[in-house]
Amino acid sequence: MNEIKTDVLILGSGGAGLFAALHVYDNNPSLNVVLATKGLIGKCGCSRMVQGGLNVVLNPADSVDKHFMDTIKGGGFVNNQDLAWTLVNDAPKTVHELEVKVGCFFDRAEDGKIHQKAFAGQSFDRTVHVADLSGIQIIARLTDQIFRREEKIKVLEETRALDLLTTEEGDRVVGAVMANIRTGEIFVVNAKVVVVATGGAASMYKISAPSFDKTGDGMAMCFRAGAEFVDMEMLQFHPTGLLAGQSRLSGSVLEEGLRGAGGYMINGLGERYMERYDPERMERSTRDRVARAGYMEIMAGRGTENEGVMIDMTHLGAEFVEKKFPGMCERVKDIGKDLAREPVEVSPTAHFQMGGVKIDIHCQSSLKGLLVAGEDSGGVHGANRLGGNGICESTVFGRRAGDTAAALAEQEVLRPYRQEQVEEIKRRWLKFYKRTDGVDIYPIRDEIKLLMWEKVGVVRDGKKLQEAVARLDELLEMAGQAYVANRTLSRYNMEWNDIINVTNWITVGRLVANGALLRTESRGSHYRTDYVDTDNQNWLVNIFLKNKGNLEIESFTKPIVASRFSAEEIRKANIKY
Amino acid sequence: MSSREINAKIFRYDPEVDAEPRFDEFKVPLIDNMAVLDVVMHVQNYIDKTLAFRCSCRIGMCGSCAMYINGKPRLACRTQVKSLGTNNITIMPLPNLPIIRDLATDMEPFFEKWKKIKPYYVGKSELTEPAVIRPDSGEREFIDQMLDCITCGCCYGACSMVATNEDYIGPAALNRAYTLIADKRDAIRIERINVVGRSYGVWRCHDQFNCAEVCPKKLVPTKSIQQLKKRCVLQKFGIFK
Numbered sequence: 049m050n051e052i053k054t055d056v057l058i059l060g061s062g063g064a065g066l067f068a069a070l071h072v073y074d075n076n077p078s079l080n081v082v083l084a085t086k087g088l089i090g091k092c093g094c095s096r097m098v099q100g101g102l103n104v105v106l107n108p109a110d111s112v113d114k115h116f117m118d119t120i121k122g123g124g125f126v127n128n129q130d131l132a133w134t135l136v137n138d139a140p141k142t143v144h145e146l147e148v149k150v151g152c153f154f155d156r157a158e159d160g161k162i163h164q165k166a167f168a169g170q171s172f173d174r175t176v177h178v179a180d181l182s183g184i185q186i187i188a189r190l191t192d193q194i195f196r197r198e199e200k201i202k203v204l205e206e207t208r209a210l211d212l213l214t215t216e217e218g219d220r221v222v223g224a225v226m227a228n229i230r231t232g233e234i235f236v237v238n239a240k241v242v243v244v245a246t247g248g249a250a251s252m253y254k255i256s257a258p259s260f261d262k263t264g265d266g267m268a269m270c271f272r273a274g275a276e277f278v279d280m281e282m283l284q285f286h287p288t289g290l291l292a293g294q295s296r297l298s299g300s301v302l303e304e305g306l307r308g309a310g311g312y313m314i315n316g317l318g319e320r321y322m323e324r325y326d327p328e329r330m331e332r333s334t335r336d337r338v339a340r341a342g343y344m345e346i347m348a349g350r351g352t353e354n355e356g357v358m359i360d361m362t363h364l365g366a367e368f369v370e371k372k373f374p375g376m377c378e379r380v381k382d383i384g385k386d387l388a389r390e391p392v393e394v395s396p397t398a399h400f401q402m403g404g405v406k407i408d409i410h411c412q413s414s415l416k417g418l419l420v421a422g423e424d425s426g427g428v429h430g431a432n433r434l435g436g437n438g439i440c441e442s443t444v445f446g447r448r449a450g451d452t453a454a455a456l457a458e459q460e461v462l463r464p465y466r467q468e469q470v471e472e473i474k475r476r477w478l479k480f481y482k483r484t485d486g487v488d489i490y491p492i493r494d495e496i497k498l499l500m501w502e503k504v505g506v507v508r509d510g511k512k513l514q515e516a517v518a519r520l521d522e523l524l525e526m527a528g529q530a531y532v533a534n535r536t537l538s539r540y541n542m543e544w545n546d547i548i549n550v551t552n553w554i555t556v557g558r559l560v561a562n563g564a565l566l567r568t569e570s571r572g573s574h575y576r577t578d579y580v581d582t583d584n585q586n587w588l589v590n591i592f593l594k595n596k597g598n599l600e601i602e603s604f605t606k607p608i609v610a611s612r613f614s615a616e617e618i619r620k621a622n623i624k625y
Numbered sequence: 626m627s628s629r630e631i632n633a634k635i636f637r638y639d640p641e642v643d644a645e646p647r648f649d650e651f652k653v654p655l656i657d658n659m660a661v662l663d664v665v666m667h668v669q670n671y672i673d674k675t676l677a678f679r680c681s682c683r684i685g686m687c688g689s690c691a692m693y694i695n696g697k698p699r700l701a702c703r704t705q706v707k708s709l710g711t712n713n714i715t716i717m718p719l720p721n722l723p724i725i726r727d728l729a730t731d732m733e734p735f736f737e738k739w740k741k742i743k744p745y746y747v748g749k750s751e752l753t754e755p756a757v758i759r760p761d762s763g764e765r766e767f768i769d770q771m772l773d774c775i776t777c778g779c780c781y782g783a784c785s786m787v788a789t790n791e792d793y794i795g796p797a798a799l800n801r802a803y804t805l806i807a808d809k810r811d812a813i814r815i816e817r818i819n820v821v822g823r824s825y826g827v828w829r830c831h832d833q834f835n836c837a838e839v840c841p842k843k844l845v846p847t848k849s850i851q852q853l854k855k856r857c858v859l860q861k862f863g864i865f866k
């Protein structure tokens with residue numbers, strides 16, 4: 049079996065992975081980097097799909113304090129404040145680097161300076177963007193910068209990690225077992241530092257927004273390797289996912305800027321229902337509330353015939369809508385509707401995981417040698433993420449992960465991996481080729497999507513969560529019994545890859561469901577009908593989960609990291625969520 | 626299209642074992658808003674699990690799922706079945722690229738050429754802050770819209786000059802070169818001009834507009850290439866700096 053030895057292994061080629069690679073190189077061009085990505089570089093994952101833009105303080109009338117308060121307020125105050133503070137402080141440097149070094153050209157205002165648009169839940173218009181499809185330019189330009197540094201950054205496309213390699217003591221990561229999707233070849237990357245930046249698993253819901261390749265692989269691997277997770281119950285539903293029937297276009301996000309610009313949310317009766325849920329901010333309320341409101345309307349029988357609600361832009365004038373949101377108009381046109389001239393059916397759609405691997409401000413996880421950046425990490429956004437803080441997080445923390453990785457790689461030696469662990473991992477993932485009979489993975493996939501939607505979804509309760517927890521354990525067992533239709537075909541075998549994907553979904557789904565069961569209150573995106581109130585007396589805490597061994601989940605809680613705005617102040621502020 | 630069923634004829638080829646490619650036919654139930662991507666996914670998920678194709682974002686932003694659909698390069702995700710005007714759909718891999726298996730092509734030749742034009746921005750050293758450029762200054766001409774390229778390769782698959790000249794850089798890479806050469810912030814514009822001004826560069830384009838016809842982002846690489854030709858000539862005269 050082949051083996052690559054390197055200083056830094058980066059998994060993922062979204063904003064976090066690309067920036068990490070760039071920063072390792074720019075810190076120390078003598079370091080060797082392997083950047084492995086499940087699809088084509090810069091094309092898979094969700095940074096590429098970013099529509100709205102990136103939140104950053106550029107205007108002197110704005111301030112990082114305001115951005116910080118918006119972020120923790122939007123996050124229901126359970127954010128790790130050190131991480132949130134890092135986010136808002138690094139954002140200006142990051143945008144500066146994107147413009148000046150990477151070559152992005154964000155849209156300009158009349159005066160020729162970078163334009164900032166309105167997003168929901170924010171006290172200042174601070175979202176920089178490239179029309180309404182910002183991710184294309186950010187990620188394409190970052191990718192091109194990687195090409196410039198190819199001599200030291202080895203890019204492995206359509207190559208996925210199967211599992212992380214750890215030392216005997218289990219407290220350090222030393223590489224990963226990898227699979228080349230094109231050839232089926234299994235090999236080892238032995239590294240001083242591993243950066244995991246593969247994104248979340250919101251795709252495990254029936255209606256969901258992420259790209260199809262993004263299946264929480266990094267989180268699942270980190271869990272199996274023993275890393276600690278934080279607030280996994282926090283999973284965001286975006287309020288405006290396009291409804292397109294059974295077509296896989298369903299669930300794709302119609303961007304936040306539509307509400308920011310003044311779009312209305314209306315139910316099947318034509319009512320602006322946000323009146324009932326957040327009369328002050330109406331449609332510009334945060335995503336958690338607008339999504340939940342939509343869901344409640346649908347559940348109360350006030351939805352549209354396809355179980356949706358509608359976003360209505362018509363009062364803003366067709367010309368304005370077409371000019372400001374060309375990408376959205378075009379997408380909607382694909383399904384025969386006209387966003388500028390008629391209300392369009394939408395539904396809450398599973399979008400983003402606020403919870404994730406516990407990290408510090410240097411992206412260091414609880415395991416040595418393992419850095420995590422972007423959506424796979426947790427704590428930055430608390431219980432709800434603001435629109436525009438997502439690509440902000442992946443770029444800000446990707447840069448940091450690169451800096452940390454470079455520093456660590458200079459200090460550390462390359463530690464050996466354990467061959468018996470490699471064999472165990474290979475056995476576990478290759479057994480699906482060895483069977484002549486077993487479980488078909490696709491019905492399991494369809495079931496988990498429905499299960500997560502119905503029982504671990506927008507509105508939760510203890511009974512449903514318990515059912516979900518039990519069923520997910522069974523599904524994990526069942527996925528282990530899967531087999532592939534053609535046992536000799538390892539080249540570009542999508543079925544084999546889907547067995548791994550579904551297994552990783554279930555692994556992450558178990559964390560979400562177990563976390564949700566533990567948090568007996570409602571906060572941000574986590575809403576329980578059996579505990580409808582936000583409980584600031586008892587629940588200004590984070591829930592930590594980790595693998596006890598044998599994939600059993602161990603949990604503990606700790607008070608929130610409130611280094612800038614104390615729990616006392618939060619309780620006193622008495623802000624309603 | 627009255628029938629609720631689609632006849633999908635799909636190209637199958639495993640270069641490792643098959644002497645010849647073949648077509649397999651599948652009946653797929655028609656659903657509302659069905660994209661061609663839905664068709665291939667249905668086939669792979671529920672009929673023949675060994676089918677290979679590539680996709681990611683499914684909303685026309687990543688450019689992973691370009692295929693040759695009813696005689697034209699298109700994104701499978703942005704091609705609505707009903708827009709084809711028939712229930713008979715023939716799906717083949719994108720032309721002008723090696724085949725990994727079935728509909729999944731190897732994009733490497735495309736990106737090797739992409740890299741030739743030095744696709745990365747190199748800022749002028751004196752530019753230490755984001756440039757102040759008023760939208761009405763015309764300075765960005767049509768650079769900004771041309772930046773929307775998603776490197777899907779549809780243009781590369783449609784270009785007859787790519788098909789007949791192995792070395793031709795092709796429309797996508799030249800379009801990217803234009804966005805940098807016309808960008809006054811960039812420091813290595815002359816270097817790039819020297820790359821694109823060769824015989825395998827802009828001069829190979831015969832203005833057939835195949836690229837523009839198939840671009841899912843409605844870009845017109847031919848226009849960028851003409852702009853580049855102009856600059857190449859001016860540079861020969863020492864006028865372009």
